[in-house]
Amino acid sequence: MTGWQLQKMMASVASVGTSAPITIQPQYSLLVRETEYEILPSALDAQLGVLAWGPLGGGWLTGKYSRTAPPTGRTRLGENPSRGFEAYSKRAPRDGTWKVLEEVERVARDHDVTSAAVALAWLRDQTGVTSVILGARSATQLESNMTAAGLTLSIDELTRLSSASDPRPDDYPYGPRGQEQRA
Numbered sequence: 001m002t003g004w005q006l007q008k009m010m011a012s013v014a015s016v017g018t019s020a021p022i023t024i025q026p027q028y029s030l031l032v033r034e035t036e037y038e039i040l041p042s043a044l045d046a047q048l049g050v051l052a053w054g055p056l057g058g059g060w061l062t063g064k065y066s067r068t069a070p071p072t073g074r075t076r077l078g079e080n081p082s083r084g085f086e087a088y089s090k091r092a093p094r095d096g097t098w099k100v101l102e103e104v105e106r107v108a109r110d111h112d113v114t115s116a117a118v119a120l121a122w123l124r125d126q127t128g129v130t131s132v133i134l135g136a137r138s139a140t141q142l143e144s145n146m147t148a149a150g151l152t153l154s155i156d157e158l159t160r161l162s163s164a165s166d167p168r169p170d171d172y173p174y175g176p177r178g179q180e181q182r183a
């Protein structure tokens, strides 16, 4: 939902006296940051928890997909390259996708951890995020991804990751000048 829909839902729940929701599940990751435009501020204002789904961009943020070779094999996109939000034809042509993946990999190398761990740790540390919903095909993936819980990223690393993944909306209404006008 969008921000206004979330606020309207909270108001209508309050007006009938039903128990209020305590959390929402939006998609949010280093590859899907548009969630920050309205959904996160609305959730913070309404004191709703945020359980982020798709934290690895459906597998992209593990670094396993290649720019030059379309996905094959026993992976989400290997089995169906056109699948959902993470479709190869949608993300692969974008330079921004690879810019994010390269920065994630650089940080991962410095910590000697996986790219997935870095992507999960960045997400966990974002304002308003209550927890991260992990998706995994196997217990091995799950165990490996759980190492993110012990990973602490520095302010500089968080900033570099945020900068590489910034969706850079135009000035109005979500870009820098629009934000200044609302401050």
Ligand SMILES: NC(=O)c1ccc[n+]([C@@H]2O[C@H](COP(=O)([O-])OP(=O)(O)OC[C@H]3O[C@@H](n4cnc5c(N)ncnc54)[C@H](OP(=O)(O)O)[C@@H]3O)[C@@H](O)[C@H]2O)c1
Pocket (backbone or CB within 6 Å): 025, 026, 053, 054, 055, 056, 057, 058, 059, 060, 062, 064, 074, 075, 076, 077, 116, 133, 134, 135, 136, 137, 140, 141, 142, 144, 145
């Ligand atoms: N509330 C909602 O509207 C909503 C919507 C969608 C999902 N969800 C929930 O959120 C959960 C998480 O979303 P998601 O599954 O899209 O999350 P995700 O973490 O972005 O993607 C998970 C997929 O990435 C791949 N992967 C995970 N760890 C890996 C590793 N270490 N190495 C290599 N590949 C790895 C696996 O797929 P492959 O190995 O097959 O590539 C796995 O299924 C879902 O399972 C679902 O329960 C909620």
